Amino acid sequence: MCGRYVSTRSPEDLVQLFQVTDWRPEETLAPNWNVAPTDEVWAVLERPARGDDDAAASTGRQLRPLRWGLVPSWAKDVKVGARMINARVETVHEKPAYRRAFAKRRCLLPADGFYEWQQIKDQDTGKARKQPYFIHPENEQVMALAGLYEYWRDPAVRQDDDPAAWLMTCTIITTEATDAAGHVHPRMPLALTPDHYDAWLDPHHQHPDELRALLTQPADGHLDARPVSTAVNNVRNNGPQLLENSAP
Numbered sequence: 001m002c003g004r005y006v007s008t009r010s011p012e013d014l015v016q017l018f019q020v021t022d023w024r025p026e027e028t029l030a031p032n033w034n035v036a037p038t039d040e041v042w043a044v045l046e047r048p049a050r051g052d053d054d055a056a057a058s059t060g061r062q063l064r065p066l067r068w069g070l071v072p073s074w075a076k077d078v079k080v081g082a083r084m085i086n087a088r089v090e091t092v093h094e095k096p097a098y099r100r101a102f103a104k105r106r107c108l109l110p111a112d113g114f115y116e117w118q119q120i121k122d123q124d125t126g127k128a129r130k131q132p133y134f135i136h137p138e139n140e141q142v143m144a145l146a147g148l149y150e151y152w153r154d155p156a157v158r159q160d161d162d163p164a165a166w167l168m169t170c171t172i173i174t175t176e177a178t179d180a181a182g183h184v185h186p187r188m189p190l191a192l193t194p195d196h197y198d199a200w201l202d203p204h205h206q207h208p209d210e211l212r213a214l215l216t217q218p219a220d221g222h223l224d225a226r227p228v229s230t231a232v233n234n235v236r237n238n239g240p241q242l243l244e245n246s247a248p
Contacts, residue, residue: 001086002145002189004232005035005114006134007042009142012056013037014063014110017142018044018197023063028081033242035111036235037085040065043170045107045149048087059203066107070124070171071152072097078152081169087148089175089190089215093208098171101148103206107170108192109145112136115232116177116185116225133184134228134243137219142195146173146190146215184225191218 008031016022029040034104043066046059069081104193113136120131137143149170157165177188192200196214199205217223231237 001185001187002114002174003037003085003115004119004235005145005189006033006112006136007031007035007110008033008112008240009042009110011042011063014042014044014142016050018060018063018108018110018144020044020063021060021217022049025205027065029065032238033240034232034235034238035068037069037082041068041170042110043107043147043149044110044144044197044201045105046203049237059233063203064168066149066168068171069169070101070148070150072095072150073100073152073171075152078154078167084171086174086187086189087171089173089201089212092148092173093212098148099168101150101171102211104203105149106200106203106211107147107149108197108201109147109170109172111143111145111189113143114145114189115228116188118184129230130233132228132230132232133225135184135188135223135225138222138224139219141219143189143218144192144194145190146200148173173215175215175217178221189218190214190215192229193220 013238046061049060069079070084071078092098092102113134115132117130117132122129147170152167173190174187175190200214226245232242
C-alpha cells in the first residue's frame with residue numbers, strides 16, 4: 001500500500017511542471033513531508049472551467065486541493081474515506097467504489113517520494129519492529145502518482161451551489177512492488193510519465209485496458225530507498241528532517 005508520502009513542491013512549480021491552466025492562488029497547501037490519510041493534497045485533473053455550467057464545454061487542466069481517501073458518491077458517511085486511500089490496479093476497473101472514477105475521474109498526485117515500512121529485528125532489544133524507508137526517484141524528479149477522484153454531496157448542506165455541499169476526495173492506484181520498493185514492501189504506487197499525462201487525464205478516454213497500459217513504475221523503476229527515523233510514524237511530526245538517513 002501507499003499510506004504516507006511527501007509533497008513539498010510549490011503550486012507555482014506544479015503549474016509549470018504539469019502545464020496547468022486553472023489554479024487559484026488563494027488555494028494553498030503548505031509543503032508536507034508526512035502526508036497522511038485525510039490530509040489535503042495537490043491533484044492535477046481535467047474538468048470544464050470552474051463556474052462553467054455547460055456540460056459540453058472544453059476541459060481545462062486544473063490544480064486543486066483534494067482530501068486523500070476516496071469517498072464514493074453513494075457513501076452515507078465521509079469517514080469511509082480513511083480506509084480508501086489506495087485502489088489496486090488489478091481490480092480498480094471492477095470495484096464499485098472505484099470503477100466510475102476510473103472511467104471518468106482520473107488525476108495525478110504530485111509527490112517527491114513515499115514511505116513504506118519493513119519489519120526488522122531490533123539489535124538492542126531483539127524484538128521485531130517496523131523500520132520506515134523513504135522511497136524516491138534516483139534523479140529527485142517529481143513523481144506523478146496515478147490517482148482517482150470523486151465528488152461526495154454532504155446531505156447536511158441544503159443548497160447545491162454552496163461550496164460546502166461538495167467534498168472532493170482522491171485515492172492512489174497501487175501495484176506489486178519492484179526494485180528498491182519491492183525489498184521493503186510488496187505494494188507500491190503507480191505513476192505516469194509526462195508523455196502519458198494527456199491520455200490519463202482526458203475524461204473522454206474510458207477504455208479500461210488502454211488506461212491501465214498507461215501506468216508504470218515511478219521513475220521507470222529507478223528508485224532509491226533509504227531508512228529514515230521512526231519519527232515519521234507519528235503524523236504530527238513534519239519537516240525535512242524526516243528524510244534524513246537513519247541507519248536501522
